[in-house]
Amino acid sequence: MGKLYRRLLKGNKRMVKLICIVLFPFITFAGLHWKNFDFSDMRNGLPPQTDLRKVSRSSASEALNVSLIGQIPYGQTFAINSRDSLLYYSKDRFLIIADYSDPRQPVILSRTYLSFYNIGRIIFKNNLLLxxxxxxxxxxxxxxxxxxxxxxxxxIYQTSDAALYGNYVYGASRNNKTYILDISDSTDIKEVSFFNAEETGYFVYIQDHYLxxxxxxNLEIFDISNPLQPLKQSGLFTEYxxxxxxxxxxxxxxxxxxxxxLWIIDVQDKNNPVVLDRVQLGDTFMRFARRLxxxxxxxxxxxxxxxxAVVDVTNxxxxxxxxxxTELEHVEDVHIKGDRLFFSDKVEGVYAANIVNRDTLEFLYNDKTFAYISDVAVNDSIAFLVDWKYGLRIVDISNPAFxxxxxxxxxxxxxxxxxLTGDSLYVSSDRDGLWLYDVSDPMHIKKRxxxxxxxxMYARVSGNYLYLCTRGLGVRIYDIRSWREVGSFITDSSxxxxxxxxxxxxxxxxxxHGYYVRIYDISHKDQPQFVNKFTTRGASYLRDVALDGDLAYTVANLYGMEVFNIADPYNVYKVSEADHMREFSAIIIQDHYAYLLKELAGLGIYDISDTSAYPYxxxxxxxxxxxxxRVKKDTVYLADGYDGLYILWHDRTTAVDDWPGETAHTFILEQNYPNPFNLSTQITYELPQGGWVELKVYDINGRSVATLLNAKQPAGHYTVPWQAxxxxxxxxxxxxxxxxxxKRTVRNKKCILLK
Structure with missing residues (x-):
C-alpha cells in the first residue's frame, strides 16, 4: 500500500531525502582525518555479538487497547554523556545506557521510556541523572x-536548561526566573528559592561558584557563593x-x-568579561552551534x-x-572522555572515535539505528522495510519485543x-522501475x-499476471511467465x-490520485473494460480503499471511513459511514476490525461488526x-518515517492491554462498582509494587475525558471514586x-454510565 499520494501530501519527498542522505563513506579531510571506517558489520546498530534479548524494554503507548511490543530503530539521537565505561544518550523518547568498555562492540544495558521528545542535556549527580x-x-x-x-x-517543569552546584540544581526558565532546587533527598525534591533575571533563560552553566x-x-554572571542568594556580577551583550x-x-x-x-571570552574579571575572539562556522544558514x-x-x-566543527584555539x-x-547534517551533542570522542547525530545516531592526535580521529563505531521507514511488508518471522536512505532493510521479528x-x-x-507474495518481494522505485527479489533466504537475497x-508506484500479483501501478501511465499488465506486457488500463492523461x-x-x-475508485473488468487482459467508478462524501480527497466480502471501505480527507456495497460492480451504492470526523490515509480490514493509518501519526481502529455504530x-x-x-492477526507493523518501525499489539478483548508474552501476577484492576452507574462509581485496583500510577477514563472514540489519578503510590490495595x-x-x-x-504495565476495563 505504500502510496505516492501520502508522500506528496506530507511534503516534498526529494527535499526530505536531501536532508536524510548523508555522503559519509571513506572520507578524508584536510585537517581532520577518519580511518578504519566500516559499516559492513552492523545489525540494528549493534555488533552481531550483542544479545538484544538482554535489553530492558518499556512500553510507550498512550492509547486505548493498543500496546507497543517493540520498535526498530529507537528514534532520533540528541543528548549524550558518559561516566566510567558507560555511555548515556537519548533515542527519541528513550534513555539508552550502553557499556562502551569495548567501543567497537558496545552492549546496550537498558532502554527507558521518558515520555518527552528531544532530550537537550544529561547531567550526573551521584546515582541520579538530570x-x-x-x-x-x-x-x-x-x-x-x-x-x-x-x-x-x-x-520539574518550566526548566529550559539546568546546572548542578553541590546539592542544588539551578534551572533556567522562560519566565525570567532561575529556580533553585534542593535535590539532597531524591524522594523529596523541593524548590528552596529563585532569583529573577532580565529575560527568558535559555542556558545556564556553573564553574566554581559562578553561574x-x-x-x-546577554550572558549574565552571578556569584553563587551563597547558593540561595545569588549576586549578579555583570552581563555581556551577545547581540541577540x-x-x-x-x-x-x-x-x-x-x-x-x-x-x-565559537566565542572565546576572558572571564577572569567577572565584572568585566571581554570577548577575545569570535569564530564563525560555515555559511550563515549552516551555523547552529549546540554543544561543545x-x-x-x-x-x-x-x-x-x-x-x-573543529577549532584550533592554540591562540x-x-x-x-x-x-x-561537514557531511553530517544533524549533529546535536559532543562529549570527550579521555582520548575518546563521542558525538550524536540526530539522523545518524551515536559515533565513537579515538582521538589519535589533534588532527586525526580513528572511527570505532556508529550505531546507525536511524532510518526513514516508508513502507513495510511482513511474513511469519521477517519484516522487510523500505528505508529512503539505506535501501531495503530486513528485520527478524520472531521475537517482536526485540x-x-x-x-x-x-x-x-x-x-x-x-x-510480498510467497518468497517474491516486489520493490517499486521511481527511478529504476520495479525490482523483484527472491527472499526465501533473508540472509542471501537474490535479484530475479x-x-x-x-x-x-505499486505492484500486485494475481495468478500469472502482475499489475503495475505507474506514475502518469496507468496500470500496466505483465504476464510474469514471460515478463511480456499484455495490456493496460487507466491510461487517460488526466x-x-x-x-x-x-x-x-x-x-x-x-x-x-484524486477522488475515485475505478472498477475495470479484466477478464481479457489485453482489453480491460471500464465498468464503474464511485467516490466519497462530498467528493472528498480519496486516500485508500479495502475490500471485504461485498463491501468496500474507503477513507478520505475530512470524512473518515465510508462503506459501499460492491456486490454488483455495475451498481455500487453507499450503505453506511463511520460517525467520526477523522483523517486517515490507509485502511486494512482484518477479521471484524478496520485498521486505519492516521493522516499525521499513528493508528486508529473501528469495530465493523456493529454496522449501526462503528465504534472507535x-x-x-x-x-x-x-x-x-501491515496487520497480521492482532499485531500491527507500522512504518513511521524518522521513527522507524513500530510493532503494536491490538488487545481485542478490551480487558487487558498488555503483550501476552508478559504477565503481572498481582496487578489487578477490578470492575467498577456499581456498573452500570448513575453519576458516581468506584474503581478498585491492586499494585504488586510501587511506582508511578495513572488512571484515566476514555470515551468510545478513544478520547481522554477524565484523569482520576497521576501520582506515585507504594504497593497496596486502592479505591478511587469517579464522579461523572x-x-x-x-x-x-x-x-x-x-x-x-x-516496566510499564497497563490494564483496561469497560463501564456504562446511565443517567
Whole structure:
C-alpha cells in the first residue's frame, strides 16, 4: 500500500531525502582525518555479538487497547554523556545506557521510556541523572543506581536548561526566573528559592561558584557563593545570539553560540568579561552551534546542520576553524572522555572515535539505528522495510519485543512501496522501475528481475499476471511467465497517478490520485473494460480503499471511513459511514476490525461488526509521520518515517492491554462498582509494587475525558471514586498504567454510565 499520494501530501519527498542522505563513506579531510571506517558489520546498530534479548524494554503507548511490543530503530539521537565505561544518550523518547568498555562492540544495558521528545542535556549527580527535555521545558530525575533498571523519580517543569552546584540544581526558565532546587533527598525534591533575571533563560552553566546564564541577548554572571542568594556580577551583550553551551578553562569561557559558532571570552574579571575572539562556522544558514567539548588546544562543536566543527584555539585571540565533518547534517551533542570522542547525530545516531592526535580521529563505531521507514511488508518471522536512505532493510521479528536487523540491501533509486507474495518481494522505485527479489533466504537475497520501463508506484500479483501501478501511465499488465506486457488500463492523461490496484477476478479496483475508485473488468487482459467508478462524501480527497466480502471501505480527507456495497460492480451504492470526523490515509480490514493509518501519526481502529455504530475501539499515537502499515492477526507493523518501525499489539478483548508474552501476577484492576452507574462509581485496583500510577477514563472514540489519578503510590490495595456529572450516558473505558523502573504495565476495563 505504500502510496505516492501520502508522500506528496506530507511534503516534498526529494527535499526530505536531501536532508536524510548523508555522503559519509571513506572520507578524508584536510585537517581532520577518519580511518578504519566500516559499516559492513552492523545489525540494528549493534555488533552481531550483542544479545538484544538482554535489553530492558518499556512500553510507550498512550492509547486505548493498543500496546507497543517493540520498535526498530529507537528514534532520533540528541543528548549524550558518559561516566566510567558507560555511555548515556537519548533515542527519541528513550534513555539508552550502553557499556562502551569495548567501543567497537558496545552492549546496550537498558532502554527507558521518558515520555518527552528531544532530550537537550544529561547531567550526573551521584546515582541520579538530570535529564532536560528542551522542547517541553521539563527536568526529569532518574535513579541509575541499577543501570539495567533505571527508575524515573520526578518531573520539574518550566526548566529550559539546568546546572548542578553541590546539592542544588539551578534551572533556567522562560519566565525570567532561575529556580533553585534542593535535590539532597531524591524522594523529596523541593524548590528552596529563585532569583529573577532580565529575560527568558535559555542556558545556564556553573564553574566554581559562578553561574553563567544566557537570556537571549546577554550572558549574565552571578556569584553563587551563597547558593540561595545569588549576586549578579555583570552581563555581556551577545547581540541577540543565544549561548547554548560553554566550557571553562584557565579563566577563559569557550561558548557555543547559535548562528555564530565559537566565542572565546576572558572571564577572569567577572565584572568585566571581554570577548577575545569570535569564530564563525560555515555559511550563515549552516551555523547552529549546540554543544561543545574541549581537549588540549582543540574545541569540538556540535554544529547542527553544519556538522561537527573543529577549532584550533592554540591562540585564544586568533582561533582557527579546521575542516571538520561537514557531511553530517544533524549533529546535536559532543562529549570527550579521555582520548575518546563521542558525538550524536540526530539522523545518524551515536559515533565513537579515538582521538589519535589533534588532527586525526580513528572511527570505532556508529550505531546507525536511524532510518526513514516508508513502507513495510511482513511474513511469519521477517519484516522487510523500505528505508529512503539505506535501501531495503530486513528485520527478524520472531521475537517482536526485540526486532533484530539481519540484513540490508542497497536502494534501487527512490523506493516507494513493497509487495510480498510467497518468497517474491516486489520493490517499486521511481527511478529504476520495479525490482523483484527472491527472499526465501533473508540472509542471501537474490535479484530475479527488473522492469525499468515505467516509474513504478505499486505492484500486485494475481495468478500469472502482475499489475503495475505507474506514475502518469496507468496500470500496466505483465504476464510474469514471460515478463511480456499484455495490456493496460487507466491510461487517460488526466489521471496523473494510480496509487494502488486491488484484484478480485474478474474485476480490478484502482485508486487514483484524486477522488475515485475505478472498477475495470479484466477478464481479457489485453482489453480491460471500464465498468464503474464511485467516490466519497462530498467528493472528498480519496486516500485508500479495502475490500471485504461485498463491501468496500474507503477513507478520505475530512470524512473518515465510508462503506459501499460492491456486490454488483455495475451498481455500487453507499450503505453506511463511520460517525467520526477523522483523517486517515490507509485502511486494512482484518477479521471484524478496520485498521486505519492516521493522516499525521499513528493508528486508529473501528469495530465493523456493529454496522449501526462503528465504534472507535483503538488508537495509538506515534512520533513522526505514519506512511504505511501491515496487520497480521492482532499485531500491527507500522512504518513511521524518522521513527522507524513500530510493532503494536491490538488487545481485542478490551480487558487487558498488555503483550501476552508478559504477565503481572498481582496487578489487578477490578470492575467498577456499581456498573452500570448513575453519576458516581468506584474503581478498585491492586499494585504488586510501587511506582508511578495513572488512571484515566476514555470515551468510545478513544478520547481522554477524565484523569482520576497521576501520582506515585507504594504497593497496596486502592479505591478511587469517579464522579461523572459532566459526561453523557454511554460506554466508557478506564485505563490503569503502572510504571515501575523500565516496566510499564497497563490494564483496561469497560463501564456504562446511565443517567
Amino acid at each position: 535529564i532536560l527535555g528542551q522542547d517541553v521545558d521539563a527536568l526529569l530525575l532518574v535513579d541509575v543506581s541499577d543501570v539495567r533498571h533505571p527508575v524515573k523519580l520526578d518531573y 553563567y546564564r544566557d537570556n537571549g541577548y 545570539n543565544h549561548v547554548r553551551d560553554a566550557v571553562y578553562e584557565n579563566g577563559l569561557l569557550y561558548c557555543a553560540v547559535e548562528k555564530e559558532g 567539548a574541549k581537549k588540549e588546544n582543540r574545541v569540538y562543536i556540535a554544529n547542527g546542520s553544519g556538522g561537527l 585564544p585571540e586568533d582561533a582557527k576553524p579546521l575542516n571538520g565533518i 526486532p533484530l536487523e539481519i540484513n540490508r540491501l542497497p536502494s534501487p533509486g527512490e523506493q516507494h512501496a513493497l509487495y 528481475h527488473v522492469l525499468d520501463k515505467y516509474i513504478a 489521471v496523473k497517478t494510480v496509487n494502488e490496484v486491488i484484484i478480485r477476478e474478474p474485476y480490478a479496483y484502482a485508486t487514483t 475501539v483503538g488508537e495509538y499515537e506515534t512520533v513522526f509521520t505514519s506512511y504505511d502499515f 456529572d459532566n459526561l453523557a450516558s454511554g460506554v466508557y473505558f478506564y485505563r490503569l498504567v503502572l510504571t515501575a523502573g523500565t
